Each structure stands twice: as structure tokens, then as C-alpha cells.
Amino acid sequence: MIGGAQLGAIQKHDSRESVVARMLALLEQAKDRGCELVVFPELALTTFFPRWYMEDQAEVDVWFEQEMPNAATQPLFDFARTHRIAISFGYAERTPEGRYFNTSILTDRTGTIVGKYRKVHLPGHAEFDPERDFQHLEKRYFEPGDLGFPTWENEGAVMGMCICNDRRWPETYRVMGLQGVELVTLGYNTPSVNAQNRGEGEAHRLFHSQLVMQAGAYQNATWVVGVAKAGVEDGFPLMGGSVIIDPNGFVVAQADTQGDELISHRCDMDLCTFGKTTIFDFKRHRRIEHYGIITRQTGAERPA
Amino acid sequence: MIGGAQLGAIQKHDSRESVVARMLALLEQAKDRGCELVVFPELALTTFFPRWYMEDQAEVDVWFEQEMPNAATQPLFDFARTHRIAISFGYAERTPEGRYFNTSILTDRTGTIVGKYRKVHLPGHAEFDPERDFQHLEKRYFEPGDLGFPTWENEGAVMGMCICNDRRWPETYRVMGLQGVELVTLGYNTPSVNAQNRGEGEAHRLFHSQLVMQAGAYQNATWVVGVAKAGVEDGFPLMGGSVIIDPNGFVVAQADTQGDELISHRCDMDLCTFGKTTIFDFKRHRRIEHYGIITRQTGAERPA
Numbered sequence: 053m054i055g056g057a058q059l060g061a062i063q064k065h066d067s068r069e070s071v072v073a074r075m076l077a078l079l080e081q082a083k084d085r086g087c088e089l090v091v092f093p094e095l096a097l098t099t100f101f102p103r104w105y106m107e108d109q110a111e112v113d114v115w116f117e118q119e120m121p122n123a124a125t126q127p128l129f130d131f132a133r134t135h136r137i138a139i140s141f142g143y144a145e146r147t148p149e150g151r152y153f154n155t156s157i158l159t160d161r162t163g164t165i166v167g168k169y170r171k172v173h174l175p176g177h178a179e180f181d182p183e184r185d186f187q188h189l190e191k192r193y194f195e196p197g198d199l200g201f202p203t204w205e206n207e208g209a210v211m212g213m214c215i216c217n218d219r220r221w222p223e224t225y226r227v228m229g230l231q232g233v234e235l236v237t238l239g240y241n242t243p244s245v246n247a248q249n250r251g252e253g254e255a256h257r258l259f260h261s262q263l264v265m266q267a268g269a270y271q272n273a274t275w276v277v278g279v280a281k282a283g284v285e286d287g288f289p290l291m292g293g294s295v296i297i298d299p300n301g302f303v304v305a306q307a308d309t310q311g312d313e314l315i316s317h318r319c320d321m322d323l324c325t326f327g328k329t330t331i332f333d334f335k336r337h338r339r340i341e342h343y344g345i346i347t348r349q350t351g352a353e354r355p356a
Numbered sequence: 357m358i359g360g361a362q363l364g365a366i367q368k369h370d371s372r373e374s375v376v377a378r379m380l381a382l383l384e385q386a387k388d389r390g391c392e393l394v395v396f397p398e399l400a401l402t403t404f405f406p407r408w409y410m411e412d413q414a415e416v417d418v419w420f421e422q423e424m425p426n427a428a429t430q431p432l433f434d435f436a437r438t439h440r441i442a443i444s445f446g447y448a449e450r451t452p453e454g455r456y457f458n459t460s461i462l463t464d465r466t467g468t469i470v471g472k473y474r475k476v477h478l479p480g481h482a483e484f485d486p487e488r489d490f491q492h493l494e495k496r497y498f499e500p501g502d503l504g505f506p507t508w509e510n511e512g513a514v515m516g517m518c519i520c521n522d523r524r525w526p527e528t529y530r531v532m533g534l535q536g537v538e539l540v541t542l543g544y545n546t547p548s549v550n551a552q553n554r555g556e557g558e559a560h561r562l563f564h565s566q567l568v569m570q571a572g573a574y575q576n577a578t579w580v581v582g583v584a585k586a587g588v589e590d591g592f593p594l595m596g597g598s599v600i601i602d603p604n605g606f607v608v609a610q611a612d613t614q615g616d617e618l619i620s621h622r623c624d625m626d627l628c629t630f631g632k633t634t635i636f637d638f639k640r641h642r643r644i645e646h647y648g649i650i651t652r653q654t655g656a657e658r659p660a
Contacts, residue, residue, distance in 0.1 A: 335655025
């Protein structure tokens with residue numbers, strides 16, 4: 053059984069400890085349902101701070117973890133070990149060298165970290181943007197991930213991670229798909245309204261979010277567990293819509309609140325086999341001789 | 357105005373001339389609606405012959421065109437020129453050198469061919485497969501396309517083509533997206549039942565077909581016009597579901613029959629701009645340093 057543990061809003065003044073207590077309450081539910089893995093959202097420990105413009109690095113640093121586990125999060129790892137539940141969650145990482153990443157980790161069922169991922173596709177912008185209805189400063193506070201999209205054999209499945217905006221990029225899933233991924237975990241913090249287009253509201257954005265995860269799942273014959281931080285954080289609404297998607301691209305579980313909520317599904321990894329050995333048997337069907345531009349060229353260039 | 361001209365079933369014994377007459381009837385409707393471009397399906401001139409196992413090359417050759425236009429198809433080009441309607445359709449191509457491709461062409465509004473595409477992602481198999489409920493011998497009768505995914509500035513838009521199974525591969529759209537594509541035309545012949553899994557019926561397969569086209573449109577901020585050959589050909593059902601999809605991934609027109617049917621929509625190319633300059637501004641957001649495996653490796657390999 054796999055769980056997706058959606059978190060409701062985390063206000064700016066909420067402590068790590070108060071959030072961890074909420075995560076533990078969700079893990080209790082997950083234990084009762086027999087979950088073997090529970091996925092929490094991106095930046096699970098704090099509010100979505102990239103909406104705030106800050107110039108003082110000391111003020112920024114407050115939002116980052118310098119080690120994992122640390123005192124505030126140790127109870128999550130202890131729970132994982134005691135109850136044999138693997139966990140995955142996102143947090144803002146400051147390295148010993150002073151580098152900053154939007155990171156997620158994956159443990160096994162002993163609570164040992166077996167995988168780390170650092171967000172590759174940072175959305176938004178680096179400087180204060182007066183044109184936007186609100187800020188989205190991920191390119192200011194983080195550098196792009198330097199680990200690629202690794203996968204791990206963990207608890208009987210090939211698992212990979214990505215974070216939020218990564219899910220909109222087919223390259224994300226394909227890089228993992230080429231490593232035989234069977235379960236992609238991803239957390240997100242997605243504003244309910246487009247900061248650059250007020251007309252693009254929540255229904256529209258939920259559609260996009262689900263569309264890209266369903267396509268990524270189907271096109272790589274993998275399970276996808278997408279988990280939101282939802283609700284209204286200090287006046288700024290984040291969408292919910294946490295989902296578990298099967299290797300055929302169908303939604304099999306979906307959150308229906310904007311608060312703390314556990315969704316779960318018995319995910320059979322054998323369901324990945326049919327797609328991987330027929331229509332998406334990459335070895336037989338992919339034609340890499342025609343894909344060169346994908347890795348050769350970053351931006352779009354119209355034909356001459 | 358852009359039209360998608362779905363064709364109903366074409367039986368094995370139907371002549372090219374009888375099909376062209378049906379295509380002209382659809383073009384008449386398109387003229388009345390003010391269409392500037394009309395997209396027909398893959399292998400529009402004949403039945404979907406790869407369902408038939410043939411060993412005699414002379415028998416195979418019957419299904420191929422050795423030149424385009426030719427006597428049977430000239431009336432389509434004449435209509436295009438007279439009424440200033442660009443057209444695109446698929447056919448089986450035999451080159452002067454004796455090479456065989458699953459091909460489509462695109463004309464401008466003078467009926468002049470401005471683009472040719474040869475199907476890259478051939479599904480199915482090359483030898484008779486007794487395990488299947490019916491055959492799908494595209495890998496027997498065609499070689500993979502050798503032209504990549506070119507795009508053309510045509511009639512005020514950047515246009516590209518792909519064919520049928522190509523639509524399931526995100527690489528298809530991305531290679532064109534990196535050339536700034538604004539309109540992707542694609543035709544398909546898709547059996548209503550999976551030959552390797554009878555439980556996968558029409559609703560399931562329509563969902564997949566639409567999912568991949570919607571994702572490709574959204575992720576590249578391009579219009580997609582997907583046009584079926586539908587109906588029951590000599591006892592073998594093909595699904596319909598022809599669609600026009602906007603650059604946000606929303607379906608804006610859809611066929612509701614399995615016969616000859618014209619769908620149309622006033623496609624504003626300016627709707628591509630928002631996506632291409634914000635969330636999918638490739639230049640700012642793509643991270644090609646992490647995509648290498650996509651072009652380096654054809655098949656999937658599990659982590660060590």
C-alpha cells in the first residue's frame with residue numbers, strides 16, 4: 053500500500069515542530085491502512101517561502117535545513133523505523149558548502165535515507181517582479197539541482213523523485229523511464245491562480261497538473277504519486293488535487309480536501325510490465341537518431 | 357479556420373478514386389466553413405493494409421504511391437489551388453529507389469507541397485505474430501522515417517507533422533517544440549481494441565490518444581490537429597475521436613461519429629505565445645545537462 057500525505061496550509065509563523073506533528077498524525081493513519089511508503093509534498097516543513105521577496109541572506113537561511121535528519125525531523129525517521137514505513141518529503145537544503153537546493157529525500161522501511169533528489173526545473177524568477185500578482189522566487193533562492201534524475205531499487209521497486217514544476221516536463225519522466233522507473237514520487241506547492249494571468253484559475257491549473265502526471269505515467273508505464281501542499285498560506289491559495297496515477301495513466305486515488313489528507317492505493321508494480329514490454333518497449337521503438345535537438349539545444353529556434 | 361477531415365472506413369476493395377471523391381466532399385464542406393487548412397488521416401487513400409500479412413512484394417506494392425500528386429490524387433491538389441485551401445494527408449510512399457515509408461505531405465494554399473514527413477515511430481512488428489488477435493505489420497512494410505521532425509513556416513504559422521503512434525512519444529512534440537512549432541498535424545489509424553490485450557477497449561484507447569495529444573500541446577504551447585480514420589474496415593474496428601486541441605491542452609473541437617466528418621476551429625496562433633514565453637520558455641527553464649540519457653540510450657536499463 054502506498055500513501056500520499058497531502059498537507060494543508062503552513063503559515064509563515066508555524067514552527068517545524070508543529071508541522072512534523074501533523075506529518076506524524078498522517079503517518080499514524082498510514083500505519084493503520086498498512087502503508088509501506090508515504091509521500092509528503094515539496095518544502096513540507098515550512099510555508100512556501102519563495103513567494104516572499106527577501107534581500108537579507110540571514111532571513112532566507114531561516115527556511116533551510118542544514119542537515120537531514122535534524123532535531124525537528126528526527127521523529128519522522130524514528131516513526132518510519134519503528135513502523136517499517138518508508139517516507140519521502142521535500143525541504144529546502146543548505147549544504148555545508150553554502151549551496152541552496154529545493155530537495156527531497158527517500159528512505160527505506162528502516163528510516164534510512166536511500167535517495168536524494170534536487171529540483172532541476174526551477175520555475176519563476178530571480179528578481180522582484182512588479183508585473184506579477186505575487187512573487188515566485190525559486191530562481192532566486194535555489195540553484196538548479198545537480199544530481200539529475202537518479203532512480204533507486206528500494207523496497208522491491210525502481211523509484212525516482214521529482215518536484216513540483218519538474219512534473220510539467222516530459223524529459224523528467226523520460227530520464228527516469230530510461231532507468232526502468234516503476235514509481236515516481238513528487239510533491240508540489242502550486243498557486244491556485246497564475247501570477248501572470250489571473251484568468252487562469254484553479255480548475256484550469258488542476259487540469260494541467262493532472263494532465264502532465266497522467267501523460268508521464270502512461271508514456272513511461274510507471275506509477276506516479278503526486279502530493280500537494282494545499283490551502284491558503286497567509287492569504288495565498290495553493291491548489292490540492294493530490295493523486296495516485298497508475299501505469300496506464302488513470303487516476304486511482306485523489307484528495308478531495310485542501311487540508312491534511314491521506315490518500316492511498318495498493319500499487320502493484322507488475323502493472324508496469326505490459327506497457328514497458330509492448331507499446332513503450334523503448335528498445336524496439338525509440339529512434340534516438342531523430343531526438344538530437346532535445347539535448348543539443350536549450351531554447352526554441354524557429355525554422356530558417 | 358482549420359479543419360480536421362476524419363474519414364470513415366475504407367474497405368480493401370475500395371479504389372483510390374472512390375476515397376478521393378469522399379475527401380473532395382469533405383473539402384467542399386471545409387470551403388463552405390472558410391477553412392484555410394484541412395488535415396486528413398494517416399494512410400488516407402487506402403484501407404489500413406498493415407493488418408494484412410503479405411509475403412509477395414508485388415501484392416504489397418499495390419498499396420503504395422510512387423509519386424505525389426498522381427492521377428488519383430490530382431483532384432485534391434486542384435481543389436486546394438482553386439479554393440485556396442492548404443491540405444495535409446498521409447499515404448504509403450514508395451520512392452524511386454524502392455524504399456517504403458509511411459508518409460504525409462503538407463501543401464500551402466496554392467496546392468504546392470511545402471513539406472513531407474515520414475513516420476519515425478513505427479508500432480507493431482515485422483513477422484506474422486500468432487499471439488495477436490490481429491496483425492499490425494508496420495515494421496514489416498515500412499522503414500522508419502529518415503527526415504526527423506521538420507517544421508515549416510507555412511501560411512503564417514510554424515507547422516509540423518507526425519503520424520499516429522508518433523503522438524504517444526513526447527520526443528515527437530519536443531523536437532518540433534524546439535523549432536517553435538505552433539500547429540502539429542497528425543493523422544492516425546488506431547484499432548479500437550488492443551491486439552495484445554482484449555480487455556483494453558475503445559474508451560480506454562480514446563483516453564490514451566487524447567491524453568498524449570493534450571500533453572504534447574500543453575507542454576509545447578502548440579495547436580494539435582489529430583485526425584482519425586475510423587469505422588469498421590473489413591471487420592476490424594478503428595476508433596474515431598478526431599480532435600483539435602489548443603495550446604493550453606484543451607479540446608476545442610471533437611468528432612462524434614465514426615464516419616466521414618469535418619471538425620473545425622478558428623485557431624489563433626497568438627494563443628501559443630503565453631505558454632512559450634512563461635512556463636514553457638525553454639531557454640530559461642530547460643536543463644539539457646540532465647537530459648543526456650534521452651539521446652544516448654535507446655532502451656531502458658534498470659539502476660545497477
